[in-house]
Amino acid sequence: MSDPKPIAAPNASSNASASALSAAAGANAESIAENIRAAILEHRLAPGAKLTEAQLCEVFAVKRGTVRQALAQLAGERLVDLEPNRGAFVASPSLQEVQEVFEVRRIIELVVVERIGKGHGMRRLKSISATIGRERRAFENRDFSAWIRLSGEFHAELASLTGNTVLCECLSGLVARSTLISALYESLGKSSCSFEDHEEILAALDPGDAAKAATLMAQHLRDVELKIPHAARSI
Numbered sequence: 001m002s003d004p005k006p007i008a009a010p011n012a013s014s015n016a017s018a019s020a021l022s023a024a025a026g027a028n029a030e031s032i033a034e035n036i037r038a039a040i041l042e043h044r045l046a047p048g049a050k051l052t053e054a055q056l057c058e059v060f061a062v063k064r065g066t067v068r069q070a071l072a073q074l075a076g077e078r079l080v081d082l083e084p085n086r087g088a089f090v091a092s093p094s095l096q097e098v099q100e101v102f103e104v105r106r107i108i109e110l111v112v113v114e115r116i117g118k119g120h121g122m123r124r125l126k127s128i129s130a131t132i133g134r135e136r137r138a139f140e141n142r143d144f145s146a147w148i149r150l151s152g153e154f155h156a157e158l159a160s161l162t163g164n165t166v167l168c169e170c171l172s173g174l175v176a177r178s179t180l181i182s183a184l185y186e187s188l189g190k191s192s193c194s195f196e197d198h199e200e201i202l203a204a205l206d207p208g209d210a211a212k213a214a215t216l217m218a219q220h221l222r223d224v225e226l227k228i229p230h231a232a233r234s235i
Helices: 029-041 053-060 064-076 095-117 122-140 144-160 165-183 195-205 210-233
Strands: 080-083 087-090
Touching (some): 029 064, 053 064, 095 144, 095 165, 095 195, 095 210, 144 165
Antiparallel strands (some): 080 087
16 A cells, blocks of 8 residues: 555545635634534545635635634644645545554554553543444434544544543544545445444443453454545545
């Protein structure tokens, strides 16, 4: 898996649509970044879509400096690519990056389940169960944008139980990147991150079976990773 070329996004518009964003009163760089981030992760903005500064200024009723701060923040998260003399674009990860992202995710998330299995955050597992419940309901209600978002939140919230803020920050960025990668080939209504897998992982953690949870998590991430290149080649 060494092809450095971006995966082609099917039916991707070259320009971001203002209708994909929801302007809020008193917008600042952080709230603009959050709005664009949500639009990307919920598939309302396609990979490769151009984020025009003038359009964003109009949508959020702010000056260019504020928009540029928001875009710089998203570029730091690798959700946006800033290209000299061309502007800002929703990132289009390569197949090689799929391998790299999931390699690091496996390292981090196996540490997460090991720490939880040893008692870190065990008392707060019910909050994770509630997230999976919302994930399942979103799927059943065909709220696919929420389903995609919640599937990532499961992994981020599980990591938060360790109490390690640096680990959580690292994983949050990787989960966001993984979700963006899946946006290149999955249509709404499909997801390679299964809530059934999440339920099985939680069921293993509940009695403190860290070994089983680690095995399930490794298989879950491997399944997600392997579906990406297969789907990309079918585009």
